[in-house]
Amino acid sequence: MGEQSVPTRVEHGSAGEPIRVLVVDDHDLFRRGLDIVLAPEPDITVVGEAGDGAEALEAAQDLLPDIVLMDVRMPRRGGIEACTAIKEVAPSTQIIMLTMSEEEADLYDAIKAGATGYLLKEISHGEVASAIRAVADGQSQISPSMAVKLLTEFKSMSRRDDERRLVPAPRLTDREIEVLRLVATGRNNRDIAKQLFISENTVKNHVRNILEKLQLHSRMEAVVYAMREKILEIGD
Template identity: 85%
Template sequence: MADTFGPAMAQGGCRAEREGAAREPGEPREPIRVLVVDDHELFRRGLEIVLEQEEDICVVGEAGDGAEAVEKAADLLPDIVLMDVRMPRRGGIEACTSIKEVAPSARIIMLTISDEEADLYEAIKAGATGYLLKEISTDEVTAAIRAVADGQSQISPSMAAKLLTEFKALVQRTDERRLVPAPRLTDRELEVLKLVAMGKNNRDIAKDLFISENTVKNHVRNILEKLQLHSRMEAVVYAMREKILDLGSG
């Protein structure tokens, strides 16, 4: 069983790294280095096998809980940490902050069965840039890894819907019925931010607004700079808290 579920570790590095020397000039970038963190060994091994089939993704290590994840992140400096929320010794959300301290460039994706809004909010606050439910397909996992490595945030659609529902409820509890957009953002930037809040990626936003993906990326970068924030999800949370988006209508 060990030989079946642990091919990458047994052969001295992942497939992407072993085959990296064969890359020609102009070929895709260096493989995305992933640390897999989950307290179920069978799940870790299965996920490792799936990811190792991707030429641009490299599983550099694994951990069984948040405490071990922090140690491994400090040693391996992965690009992506794919981590469960609830684990023994130290949970994933608690580990987020420490991982960001020891591996500042690492981006964290929570991959969990927890569909609790509280876990989603706490994960975002702790620095996670993705929140995916384990019900998604393996193709969606690999797509999310690539998207987050490119600087995007990824949230499972059902969780994004819960996020919007909660923010709508917050809006309805206020006395103000009309929310005034922040004057520091242009109308187009507000449009982009609203679509980000709906869980859409750059490609979908570009299609909706009939603009290029590069233009979308520029708008997102400008939004983050103006609001002095570090991630797309921070911008969404900020926008809702400061009432610069009216999601209570339409």
């Protein structure tokens, strides 16, 4: 019996394959606008569009994009529900929620659903391309105003869950905890590598091991889990 081939992520950027992006939004003009914004970027290509979460799931399954740029609130099937479904059929695809919603509940639900980024539509054109590159490189992206809300939620969640640790958390190494703590403060792979005097590839390996141990999809989701389980604490 022949071996089943498994899609693997290739190196992106000028020396590799372009980052393949699926754009999902229920407003046609916004999708067209993103096409125009991303068209000049030589290392990014829009491979498809969808107008709601149901179409997004079908397109993601067919195209296996590297990145999905997706709105939170759409007809038929919303972005958060679609995020969960897309991660099941295309686990290597990274999802960035690009939305007008500043609701904390939407942010938190998106992270739990496996989103790697949560950006508000007020960001500049250049920031969209930069966010795509960062997420394709294994980093998380979140709008600064939403990051403050997320840290506030961490602290509230930590207080609420003081008495609820019924199952021991998977054991992380001291180095993995160091990396996770720096991820939680918003540092990218390059900054973490410099601070810990290790290579960026080593940082990526640590992050991958952390996600495998915790059985989670994204760096942000790992930070939420770690805060809840008291694996790490972020100071006031």
